[in-house]
Structure formats: C-alpha cells, structure tokens
Amino acid sequence: MRGVERVFSVARQTLARWIEQIARALPKLTATLARALPNDVLELDELWSFVYRKSNKRWIWIALCRRTRQVVAFAIGDRSEETCRHLWESIPSAYRSCHAYSDFWDAYRKVFDANRHQSVGKETGQTAHVERWNNTLRQRLARFVRKTLSFSKSDQFHQWVLSIFLHHYNLSVNV
Secondary structure, X not given: OHHHHHHHOOOHHHHHHHXXXXXXXXXXXXXXXXXXXXXXXXXXXXXXEEEOEEEEEEEXXXXXXXXXXXEEEEXXXXXXXXXXXXXXXXXOHHHOOOEEEEOOOHHHXXXXXXXXEEEOOHHHOOOHHHHHHHHHXXXXXXXXXXXXXXXXXXXXXXXHHHHHHHHHHHHHOOO
C-alpha cells in the first residue's frame, strides 16, 4: 500500500477506504463459481497467517474444486473444529455432496461426513492442487508470506483483502 501511495500520490487512508468499499460491494463468493458436477472433488487445507504480529495467528481454511481450480469456500480463524465447521457451512450445497480430501488434521474428521471425506498424506497427491494454491496466494499477496514486512493490521482488512483476491482469482480461472 505504501508503494501505491507513493507512485499515485494517494493517501493510505483513501486507499484503505477504496479497498473497504470494493470488498463490501463484492457479491457472495458463490457468484464466482462454475456449476458443480456430481463427480467434482474438493481439496481442503489450511494455511497460517497473522494479523499485526506473528503471535496473533490466523488460519485460512480453503476448499478448492479440483476440476475448476476455483476456491469454493474459505474461513478465517484459529485451527479449531469451530473454524472447520465455518468452512463446512460456507461450502455451497451443490458442492457438499462432493468427495473431499484433506490432511490428517483432526477437525476435518469431526466436521466432514466420513463417507465423503478422506484424510491423506501429501505423498498421495490428492491435495496437490490446494497446496499449490496456497503457494499462489503467498506469491501474490505479501501479507500472507511467513517472513514479511507486509502484514494486515486488522482482522477486517485481512478478510477484505483475501475476499477481493478470491473473487478476482475465481473469475480469472479458465473453467
């Protein structure tokens, strides 16, 4: 933001206000999704981030459709069963019947239907797309890099920037 502020001679507060206005005007993430198909597969993962200081951890939980490479749902919170439940509740009903793969984090087993969910190791390749997506997020948004000088100063701004990115990402994926 400081770079944009310098290059375009725009106050950081103005830039922050624009980001807020854009984020609040976004439609639901479901509006960016391709239609779910019966044989679609979801890949689930969570990645660590922080707000203001590294001790203030935030986990971003992602459900990615393997066929379309679109982010179907996300949740931000801690690494608890409750946040995993928020992820489940944000998955559109058309995608809830899809088979899902995740790592062995226990919250997934407690929240997702055992008939449609399978915990797997990275060596299986069943979560390769969502793991790659995590790298894309970290490459494109400095605030999600582990060792960085860029970071969000508030939970709300963290959510707004992620939402804007997810909408743009989903709409730019060739389905």
